[in-house]
Amino acid sequence: MKKGLKYSLMKTVGYLSYNLLKILPTGGKSYPGYLFLRYAGLDSLGNLAKEQIKDGSILITGTNGKTTTTTMIIDLMSNDVNISKSVDNNTIYALTTALLAKKSDIGIFEYGIRDLKHGIPDVVEKNIKPKVVVYTNVSREHTQVLGVKNSFEDYVKAKTLLSKNMKDGIVVANADDPIICNIGQEKQNDGHVVYYGFNVDNIEDDTDVSVMCPKCNKPLTYSHKYMNQRGVYSCSCGFKRCEPDVKITKYSIENNKNIITIDANVYNYFVDENISFTLDLELPLFGVHNVYNVLAATSTYACFTPKPENIEEKLKNYFNNIDLSILPPGRFEVLEYADKLVGIGQGDNGDALKVNYDYMNHFIQGNDYEFIYCTPDVNKEEIFEDHLNILKKINPTHITVIPGRVSVDVAKTYYTQIKDNNLNASFKSIEYDFEKRASGIIDSINESEYKYVVVSGCGEEHDVWNVTLNKLKE
Structure with a gap:
């Protein structure tokens, strides 16, 4: 032709x-x-x-x-x-x-x-x-x-x-x-x-x-x-x-x-x-x-x-x-959930994670708070390094580390590095499944003793964040 x-x-x-x-x-x-x-x-x-x-x-x-x-x-x-x-x-x-x-x-x-x-x-x-x-x-x-x-x-x-x-x-x-x-x-x-x-x-x-x-x-x-x-x-x-x-x-x-x-x-x-x-x-x-x-x-x-x-x-x-x-889907949003104020959204590089925290900090204003951190995947060490620098700087009252991408094992490795930097953290292992990840994040919010909760880090593009947000809004 x-x-x-x-x-x-x-x-x-x-x-x-x-x-x-x-x-x-x-x-x-x-x-x-x-x-x-x-x-x-x-x-x-x-x-x-x-x-x-x-x-x-x-x-x-x-x-x-x-x-x-x-x-x-x-x-x-x-x-x-x-x-x-x-x-x-x-x-x-x-x-x-x-x-x-x-x-x-x-x-x-x-x-x-x-x-x-x-x-x-x-x-x-x-x-x-x-x-x-x-x-x-x-x-x-x-x-x-x-x-x-x-x-x-x-x-x-x-x-x-x-x-x-x-x-x-x-x-x-x-x-x-x-x-x-x-x-x-x-x-x-x-x-x-x-x-x-x-x-x-x-x-x-x-x-x-x-x-x-x-x-x-x-x-x-x-x-x-x-x-x-x-x-x-x-x-x-x-x-x-x-x-x-x-x-x-x-x-x-x-x-x-x-x-x-x-x-x-x-x-x-x-x-x-x-x-x-x-x-x-x-x-x-x-x-x-x-x-x-x-x-x-x-x-x-x-x-x-x-x-x-x-x-x-x-x-x-x-x-x-x-x-x-x-703002497009998956971006950081602050909402009331149960008796807590929750800020949640994708932060898959250091820049995004920091701006999410800065926005939530207008509401935290010096109070204790939980940071539910969703980790990057294998071969994303540079992104984790940027995330870790931010976490060290803001020093949350408590950090719950959750796998954000596919590998649970690499998430555990990142968690160990967070602990090695003297940050108060715990690890929650959740298998790679959108619904289970979303439910696990919500469980962590419910289990947190703090009124203010930040949820950010890596996830499968907009999907995990949208599923989680929809569950929180139900």
């Missing part, structure tokens, strides 16, 4: 399969894209993107915050233009399915990259030709993919490749994250970079985590830390944090709300000049990490909306009316 005919046929088949499968609970997010790429070929993705997207695409990547940031960008952009979207299913197949579904002005695609081989970021960039690549943050996670262990350096390289060869585009970069800031600096000579970050003194994270310079691999010096590796930093080699273009200049917590001011001076792709604005917002009390997501979404919208007029009003109307439903 001739290449052009095969392409047209598979485009039609993909479109029809999408419309047939979208009634399923999963919405047929991946299979139509898989069919198209399997039979039309990966090199057909470029033609598909060119035919289906008029003005260009936005790709959102990072370790944490991708789904929330993508959702916010979709909500904002969809009021201005017709969009194609892929969110919370961040594979090349889901992206391709979104392209097959319809023609649109702008594509907005969450894209997760765990390694070079499976994430193929350079291939995605070459074919999609994004106009904007958004980086949330980078921390140690996903060092093992399909049984193969990869270095953190390879993980960072894979993220970098998503924008490395992009020409005449915009990188939206977290200035407070050293690795992301470095990605931005390396793009400044062949495109625009919009940096976002904090510029306040009343947020301070005293977690003692050594962060290495992405240029020379020496320890960075921080004059201020906002959250984990994010802050104001410099290195003796000359590398330092860039001044944010979109920044938080005021931050406070009042009446269970985040009260913030954002000052922005941002290059807009469509008007080809900078636009400036100031926002005074009242956000849900959903943690500093989600305030970063608000900054990322604001930066992206400001630089790529074709309708920047009245931008302050549009951003205020949106953000002043969002609530906790903006």
